Amino acid sequence: MTTKDSTITRRAFIAAGGAALAATATPFISLQAAPQPRLRMAIVGTGNRGSLTWGQDVVKGYSDVVEIVGLCDINRKRVEAAKKLIGISAPTFVDFDRMIQETRPDTVMVTTVDGTHYRYIVRGLELGADVMTEKPLCTDEQQCQAILDAQKKSSKRVTVTFNARHAPEAKKVKQLLLEKAIGDVISVDFHEYLDTSHGADYFRRWHRLKENSGTLLVHKASHHFDLANWWLDSKPVEVTAFGDLKFYGRNNSFRNTHCRVCPFKQQCKFYWDVTQNPQYVKLYTECESEDGYLRDGCVWREDINIYDTMSVVVKYENGVYLTYTANTYLPYEGQAISINGRRGRLDYNEVKANGFANNEVRLTRSFGKSEVVNDLEKPRAGGHGGADNSIQDLIFRGPQSSDPLNLRADLRAGALSSLIGIAARHSIERGSQAIKIQDLVKL
Ligand SMILES: NC(=O)c1ccc[n+]([C@@H]2O[C@H](COP(=O)([O-])OP(=O)(O)OC[C@H]3O[C@@H](n4cnc5c(N)ncnc54)[C@H](O)[C@@H]3O)[C@@H](O)[C@H]2O)c1
Known part of the structure; x- marks a missing residue:
């Protein structure tokens, strides 16, 4: 088997989940024979799930078969923090298209806020990558239709990671x-x-x-x-x-923006100190200046x-x-x-x-x-x-x-x-x- 053949076989196997191809693989092709190229995976959305489950855990458990080739997030501080937490040297991006064009991943892992999954699923397919996405696939029917239509035009595959x-x-x-x-x-x-x-x-x-x-x-x-x-x-x-x-929400007599600055800390049963978790400090509180996102938002907010x-x-x-x-x-x-x-x-x-x-x-x-x-x-x-x-x-x-x-x-x-x-x-x-x-x- 040539290197080119094995590249195609290995990547296609991983992307297609193996089962479909197993039926067509000829018996003399051994998948364990030679060192195989790793699956090139890029991640968009480098919060908790992107950095830890699909970042750190993948590096720890699957580095022999997967290489994380790029990280992208709209929060530039968070994507840098994620890179450090994961412990890789892959380039970071705030522009998804640029990440795909520069890193040419086989697969994109989508771990952004739910209402934005569809953008990256559709664009990932358009740019020629397989897509894996965290649940939910989408949050409204228009997004769902856009994804289904994009899939029809693409030969690439979408997998939803229902753990x-x-x-x-x-x-x-x-x-x-x-x-x-x-x-x-x-x-x-x-x-x-x-x-x-x-x-x-x-x-x-x-x-x-x-x-x-x-x-x-x-x-x-x-x-x-x-x-x-x-x-x-x-x-x-x-x-x-x-x-x-x-x-x-509105079902309480007091509220504030978030726990760290709350004058009701002593009396609120839902007071929660985000600074007790060092990973959350790196991923969220130290990145607030970029997007104002408060990880310890008040559960009584009226919005x-x-x-x-x-x-x-x-x-x-x-x-x-x-x-x-x-x-x-x-x-x-x-x-x-x-x-x-x-x-x-x-x-x-x-x-x-x-x-x-x-x-x-x-x-x-x-x-x-x-x-x-x-x-x-x-x-x-x-x-x-x-x-x-x-x-x-x-x-x-x-x-x-x-x-x-x-x-x-x-x-x-x-x-x-x-x-x-x-x-x-x-x-x-x-x-x-x-x-x-x-x-x-x-x-
Ligand atoms: N399967 C599971 O068990 C499981 C568990 C937790 C979360 N999830 C899913 O994982 C996804 C991420 O959840 P999380 O808990 O990591 O959230 P999180 O808030 O920690 O991370 C979300 C990240 O997406 C980024 N983001 C937001 N909008 C973006 C955009 N337009 N473009 C690029 N990046 C954007 C944010 O900056 C943030 O870094 C969600 O879809 C969630 O439903 C799945």
Whole structure:
């Protein structure tokens, strides 16, 4: 095999996730034979996720197969801070086009604020790169259509990095459903519990504005809607929702701009000292002079325009109903998910309370026994209970592993998960009117 051949094979394998090409690869081509060129990856959006998960962690775990060739952010101080945190010598940019033209990456990783993903996805494809993007794919239907149209004109691929699929419990649920352990699914109850720390953090940051996050129905729930879409292997068709801001924002008697300068530090239960985290100081507080972004924004600010209390019903093409709720001010974190089938029920319950934690997948067969499912994959080290490592293994070392659970999430998966949240937001804004997904975009 020539060097040129191996370059094409290796890069195409990584970019195409390996599986597609595995079928066409001739048996005598050995991928482990010679040192292979590494995947050239550029990152746009060098905040927490860009610098740490897709920066530091990739350098630490995947430097043999991935080279970070460029970093870009609109905040020039933050992109320099990220370069130091990651510990690489790649050039930094504030202009995305320039980064792509000068560094010629195979793949662009998009880790910017949600409402800006589409710009870089579309432009990345136009400039001839594969694109990987953090969830959500997009925050409104126009962005979604622009991405779908750009993909149609491009031979490049879009991958959405849904790490939540990689939790051992999520994989086990998928496996049991594929095995028809509870027969055909009739309905799903999915309840998301966010507490006064993690939940509150969304109201401190850029997420608090619809125009940035599309509300938590898109930013946060796109993980959950993707899980439901993936587990059910069906398409959402209609969405109805309620949502309100009942706890944060205007729902308090005092407020300030941000915690560091707040006169209510002593009495506010939500006071949070960003300076206790040295990485946050480097990434955020030392970069404030560039864009005025306050990482420790007040959770009581009156400009907060997202919901903290949400209820959604989704009807699927295969007739399944999903009932989803998310509350963001609870005394503990967790999820309660039940999948109701013709021959039984599958429960996944997780509680992370102060002094108490429980995590259980339970299979109850109708007219039969109820049992805890014990043969789960061992949780791995790393972010999000090891899910970040698992997805990076699949993406960067894909040729060595097959994908029987269909863990890879493509553009369609990204679009459908975002569209449920987008439809839910429209439904809330229109007095809980039912919204049809097909009225939002041409898929
Ligand atoms: N999969 C997960 O578990 C997970 C977890 C956290 C965040 N995320 C996603 O990762 C992305 C980044 O989140 P984060 O927590 O790192 O946020 P962050 O605020 O730490 O970083 C966002 C970065 O984007 C930059 N940015 C904003 N607008 C930009 C633009 N127009 N062009 C270029 N850069 C721009 C900001 O300056 C900042 O550096 C979000 O889309 C978020 O939804 C995913």
